[in-house]
Amino acid sequence: MTGYGRATAAIEGFTLTVQVSSVNRKTLDLTISLPEEWESMEPAIGELVRKVAVRGKVHVNIELTGGGSSSAATWDENAAAEALERLRNFAVKQGVEFQPSGELLWQIANSQRRTNGLPTVDQAQPEVLEAVGSALRSFAAMRAKEGEALLVDFIKRAEVLHRHVEAIAQHASQVPAHYRTQLLKRLREAGLELELNDERVLREIALFADRCDVSEELTRLRSHFDQFAGLLRAEGESGRKAEFLLQEIGREVNTIGSKANDLTIARAVIELKNELERVREQMANVE
Numbered sequence: 001m002t003g004y005g006r007a008t009a010a011i012e013g014f015t016l017t018v019q020v021s022s023v024n025r026k027t028l029d030l031t032i033s034l035p036e037e038w039e040s041m042e043p044a045i046g047e048l049v050r051k052v053a054v055r056g057k058v059h060v061n062i063e064l065t066g067g068g069s070s071s072a073a074t075w076d077e078n079a080a081a082e083a084l085e086r087l088r089n090f091a092v093k094q095g096v097e098f099q100p101s102g103e104l105l106w107q108i109a110n111s112q113r114r115t116n117g118l119p120t121v122d123q124a125q126p127e128v129l130e131a132v133g134s135a136l137r138s139f140a141a142m143r144a145k146e147g148e149a150l151l152v153d154f155i156k157r158a159e160v161l162h163r164h165v166e167a168i169a170q171h172a173s174q175v176p177a178h179y180r181t182q183l184l185k186r187l188r189e190a191g192l193e194l195e196l197n198d199e200r201v202l203r204e205i206a207l208f209a210d211r212c213d214v215s216e217e218l219t220r221l222r223s224h225f226d227q228f229a230g231l232l233r234a235e236g237e238s239g240r241k242a243e244f245l246l247q248e249i250g251r252e253v254n255t256i257g258s259k260a261n262d263l264t265i266a267r268a269v270i271e272l273k274n275e276l277e278r279v280r281e282q283m284a285n286v287e
Contacts, residue, residue: 001056001146001286005139009131012119015066018131020049020139022056026284034062034128040121041128048132052140055239055286060135062128064118080109150282154232157279161249162225164272168256169218171264214259217252224249239286246280 005020030049032042049058084100087108091098228245231238253276257269 001143003053003056003139003143003146005135005137005142007131007134007138009127011064011124011127013066014064014119016124016127016131017061017063017065018128018135019061020058020132020135021061022053022058022139022143024284025055025057028054029057030060031058032060032062034060035064035118037118038062038121038124038128041125044125044129045132048129048136052136053143060132062132077109080105080111083108083111147286150286151232153282154279155229157275158225158228158232160275161272161279164268164275165218165221165225168214168260168265168268168272171262171268172214172218172260214256214265217256217259221249221252224252239283242283242286243280246276246283250276250280 001022001024003020003022007018009016009018028050030046030053032045034041034045045060045062049060084105087100088098224245228242228249231242231245250273253269253272257266257273260266260269
């Protein structure tokens with residue numbers, strides 16, 4: 001599910017900005033961007049995120065701005081010189097001519113930057129986690145609003161699925177009688193005048209009725225629909241359970257399509273599958 005949340009806070013003269021965003025994804029894919037000096041906070045931040053999101057590509061961005069001139073990034077010349085010297089010595093030992101380019105000097109100097117005045121992890125962590133929590137509350141509220149809209153859509157689509165199933169149930173009871181009529185018609189056209197109570201005719205009709213009986217599948221479908229309706233109104237995570245139910249519903253629909261041997265039911269099955277696929281696509285994003 002998509003969502004966005006933002007929060008700000010003041011830390012040691014700096015302005016902290018936390019932004020949390022997400023796009024649809026079947027699993028949780030979490031990335032956290034924050035100052036290098038605060039990387040040890042990542043597990044705690046990840047734990048907060050996992051309390052409100054179990055699906056989606058979630059990105060947490062933490063930035064620090066302001067702080068006056070003391071916050072400016074500077075080059076640690078001594079550290080850069082030492083790194084360059086170590087690299088020179090390594091090249092000499094390997095018998096490689098060492099002629100550092102401007103690009104190499106830039107890479108070494110950039111790797112040895114330091115930020116003056118940046119709050120330590122111990123100083124910043126309480127405020128950072130509080131700001132992350134605030135951003136996550138806004139983020140969760142936005143996702144909840146989207147979830148409410150999806151719930152309305154799911155209820156409507158579930159009603160459509162149910163209507164198709166009941167239409168199949170109503171027509172399925174007529175299929176053996178229709179087959180009997182068609183069978184006798186074909187027999188007469190073939191010049192075989194058999195009575196309706198002929199044992200061979202009765203046996204054929206009974207076998208057909210047994211092969212095309214979908215009463216068990218319809219019973220299971222109705223049960224699945226009841227469970228699906230319950231999950232839509234359940235608290236907490238329900239997306240994966242609903243996906244499993246939709247998979248089972250699809251299995252029963254396929255079985256009805258293969259057993260029914262009737263054009264009207266076949267058309268209803270096609271409509272069922274189309275609507276079911278729309279529901280499954282949406283449900284893949286729901287927690």
